[in-house]
Amino acid sequence: MKLYFAPGYCSQAVHIALREAGLDADLVQVDTVAGTTLEGADYRAINPRGYVPLLELDDGSRHTEVAALLQYVGDLAPQAGLMPAAGSRERFEVLQWLAFISSELHKAFSPWLFHKETAGSTRRGVIDRLKLRFADLENRLAGRQWLVGDRFTVADAYAFTIMGWAGMVGLGLAEYPNVVAHQDRVRARPQVRAALRAEGLFED
Numbered sequence: 001m002k003l004y005f006a007p008g009y010c011s012q013a014v015h016i017a018l019r020e021a022g023l024d025a026d027l028v029q030v031d032t033v034a035g036t037t038l039e040g041a042d043y044r045a046i047n048p049r050g051y052v053p054l055l056e057l058d059d060g061s062r063h064t065e066v067a068a069l070l071q072y073v074g075d076l077a078p079q080a081g082l083m084p085a086a087g088s089r090e091r092f093e094v095l096q097w098l099a100f101i102s103s104e105l106h107k108a109f110s111p112w113l114f115h116k117e118t119a120g121s122t123r124r125g126v127i128d129r130l131k132l133r134f135a136d137l138e139n140r141l142a143g144r145q146w147l148v149g150d151r152f153t154v155a156d157a158y159a160f161t162i163m164g165w166a167g168m169v170g171l172g173l174a175e176y177p178n179v180v181a182h183q184d185r186v187r188a189r190p191q192v193r194a195a196l197r198a199e200g201l202f203e204d
């Protein structure tokens with residue numbers, strides 16, 4: 001397998017899931033602004049949408065969308081518990097959190113808060129809404145280690161990656177101590193550290 005990624009982008013969630021699942025994947029770094037891989041290949045020819053992540057399977061097929069990739073990777077390694085069993089209540093909950101993180105968090109941060117062209121009024125509106133969603137996450141994490149059940153799942157990897165962006169756009173998390181504790185808990189996992197290290201975002 002091959003994961004097309006950019007350091008600290010949403011592709012990080014899939015990168016973490018692959019490592020937590022114990023699956024080997026080649027990492028191909030992409031410059032999404034230039035539209036090329038680091039080796040200079042035309043990334044638009046690989047993914048016409050231009051964004052990461054993209055997961056290329058060993059049969060050469062190419063797949064996108066973080067939430068779908070996370071489910072797929074989790075299902076490849078059931079013993080890792082990243083994706084609960086089909087039909088279980090816990091899987092239903094993981095799917096809900098993936099959808100929430102994707103539509104309510106990920107797609108609010110990106111592109112709105114990452115583009116300097118975003119008008120101030122839009123920016124303020126997005127931030128107000130994001131704070132409501134942060135509060136949802138904060139409530140969910142009260143008295144819990146992980147978003148679903150008592151194990152780390154792909155939902156935790158996705159939440160960690162996206163909430164890691166808060167500081168980058170000047171949104172402090174001090175009002176959300178459960179979220180901060182969750183971020184710390186995820187960051188402390190050996191496979192997460194390995195993923196961050198491989199992306200050049202963390203050094204021992």
Ligand SMILES: N[C@@H](CCC(=O)N[C@@H](CS)C(=O)NCC(=O)O)C(=O)O
Pocket residue numbers: 009010011032033049050051052053064065066067102110
């Ligand atoms: N719908 C896609 C969106 C992926 C996405 O937003 N990727 C961002 C990084 S977090 C990106 O590559 N942006 C660069 C671009 O769109 O050109 C998904 O859920 O995977």
